[in-house]
Amino acid sequence: MRFIDEVYELYKGHFNGAEEDITAIVVGILDEQSREDLLDLIDEMDGEELFHMLATYMIEVMKRKVAMEEEHSPSTMTH
Known part of the structure; x- marks a missing residue:
């Protein structure tokens, strides 16, 4: 998925392999998205x-x- 690839490239220096770090970043990004944004991601x-x-x-x-x-x-x- 292109969105995940873009997020990974943006934050790859911040990941240390800990699941908590990945979870915090993903939840933070998703929290900023509208329902329509999320549906657009699913549609892709x-x-x-x-x-x-x-x-x-x-x-x-x-x-x-x-x-x-x-x-x-x-x-x-x-x-």
Whole structure:
């Protein structure tokens, strides 16, 4: 995706490999975008990019839901 390539080139000196740095930069950039800007980015994606974006999003949401459920349900194991 061209947008990601441009962001990477702009910030590559700021990345130290830590996921937190990448997350902070990406969230900061996306936070500045309007809904229309975000939809334009999606519109530029080819089918494979769109698939991977949605798959990654859905996997992460499912992981969070499972973790939240496990955190709030009583343990079925007895000690």
